[in-house]
Amino acid sequence: MTEQAERLRAEIRARLPKTLPARLGVAVSGGGDSVALLLLMSKIAQSEQVALFAATVDHGLRPEAAVEAQYVSALAGRLGIPHETLVWTGWDGDGNLQDQARQARYRLLSDWARGHAISAVALGHTADDQAETFLMRLGRAAGVTGLSGIRGKRLRDGLTLLRPMLGVTRRDLRTYLTEQGVEWIDDPSNQDIRFDRIKARQVLSDLKDLGITAHSLTRVAENLTQAREALEVFAQESARSMAEVDxxxxxxxxxxxxxxxxxxxxxxxxxxxxxxxxxxxxxxxxxxxxxxxxxxxxxxxxxxxxxxxxxxxxxxxxxELNAVQGKVTRPGQKWDNRWIVTGPLVADAQIRPLGEAGLPQVPDWRNLGKPRQVFLASPAVWVADELVAAPNAGFSNGWHAELAPDWPQFHSSFLSH
Missing domain, CATH: 1.20.59.20 (Chorismate Mutase Domain, subunit A)
Structure with a gap:
């Protein structure tokens, strides 16, 4: 292993958890960053006896994407790493394409990881990505949280996302790939100046004479990360002292x-x-x-x-009642993504908001000492237009409403995960 390869491997390993999960995923697009990540993670996984799996998301937006996925599959095969291509077909032409594609990418990766009992996936974001994100958020007058940039570790939809290359530049990674004799595929959209990220990339190049580089902005983002973490602890302690969950x-x-x-x-x-x-x-x-x-x-x-x-x-x-109006589930299923309501077996029972029609049918809601608006969006059990139960409004009738097991505790939710 060359000195460059050893340095990159050490840098990446230092940003990974001390103990890696037994099964680890890596997202690979075919670009230089993610291809380098695949090679480096394969070495780390081998040395630590970790089962590594790779996935490529094909957003279906470019005909070349399928070929790129095939290239990644072949490369992973040579490395002895199982690979799957995840195809997105969900865009209907409306809304922000980049945002929808990003959301779809994480959703597809989460589903793939869950299906393979993979608890964490490594992503190929680099110091350049961190610096570009910093500049874009600076243009939006972001505060400490926004300017702290891309997080090295984050929990999303039950999946831990790891970004171990935030201290490494694209140039270093491409030098490494050239040394290894491994090719990569450049996405043509990386030259499209219609995108803010590409504009930020150009600006970053112009700022280097001032000493403003991907490395320096990454250090700034890391300093702000420490500030953000301190503010999160302060906010959590404040919530503990003055906010109650009811x-x-x-x-x-x-x-x-x-x-x-x-x-x-x-x-x-x-x-x-x-x-x-x-x-x-x-x-x-x-x-x-x-x-x-x-x-x-x-x-x-x-x-x-x-x-x-x-x-x-x-x-x-x-x-707010308007936010849950029209949401309907069956007992035992999630309602409003966080409530699970269970009780006696009642034919045709549905979980819907209590609403203006239901609250007058709850005789004792005033005894709970809460304003009436608080009860309107609470989960209630209905059979057609008949109110069966409203557990959070003091009308349980044998029914219970509990927060879903995967819903975070309020006070702990102030800290980054």
Whole structure:
């Protein structure tokens, strides 16, 4: 092994978990970054007796993609690594193509990994990707979280995503591949200046005379990652002291909330909304700032599929009825992605929101001391138009509503995973 290869292998291994899972996946597109990752991970896996599996996502958007997947399959075969091509056929021509393709890629990889009992997948993002992401987010006036960039480890849909090459540049990886005599395939979209990432790539090249390089911006992002982690701990401790969970809703102590720095207030709002409505793209900062002001002043508002409902010195954060209207499941199945409602066997029972029609049929909801709006989006059991049960509103009738086992605990959800 050459000195270059040994250095790259050591750099990548240092960014992987101390103990690797017995079965590990690697996503390979055929480009230089991911091909280098496949080769380097194959060496690491062999030395540590880890079963390595490879997958290529074909988004079906370019005719060359199928050929690229075949190339990866052949390369993986020579390395003795099982390989599968995952084909996406879900784009209907609407919406942001890049975003939908990215979401589909992670979804396909998660399904593939789950089917092979793979708990973690390594991805080929590099220091250049980190630097480009930093510049793009800088242009959007991102805060500490955004500027901390791509995370080296992240849990998504039950799958651990590992990015062990964030300290390595594309140039180093291509030098390594050339030394190894291994070819790669360049995606022509990497030259398309219509994409923001390609514009950022060009800007980064122009900044090198100022000492602003992929390595320097990666170090900045890592410094901001440490700052983000400290803020997350502060936000978690603040949530523990002033936020209570009540039947899936959050009750904030407004007086304590008003004493917090603005950044921690924002994090408490974003964390609460994400925990109740599900993790997705966080609300825009302007909406978050409006929500913070609403809590400070004790006024009602809505944000991200949730309601903020004042009650004296309390502020209730709950699901918004409009966000769950029309959601229907059977007992025992997930409702609103987080509730599982179970109870006696009742023919034709459905789980739907309690709503304006159901709340008047619950005689004792006032005894729970919560504003009426908090109950409207709670799960209820219906048979046609007859209300059978509303467990979170004090009308259980033998039924129970529990958060799904994979739903995170509220206070722990403030920390990155």
């Amino acid at each position: 039947a899936g809703d959050i009750c904030l102590d407004r007086a304590a909330f008003q004493t917090l720095p603005q950044e921690i207030k924002r994090r408490l709002v974003v964390g609460s909304i994400g925990w109740i409505a599900g993790r997705g793209y966080p609300p825009r900062q302007s909406a978050v700032d409006q929500a913070v002001q609403a809590i400070d002043t004790g006024t009602a508002t809505s944000i991200g599929g949730c309601l903020l409902v004042p009650q004296g010195n309390k502020m209730w954060i709950c699901r």
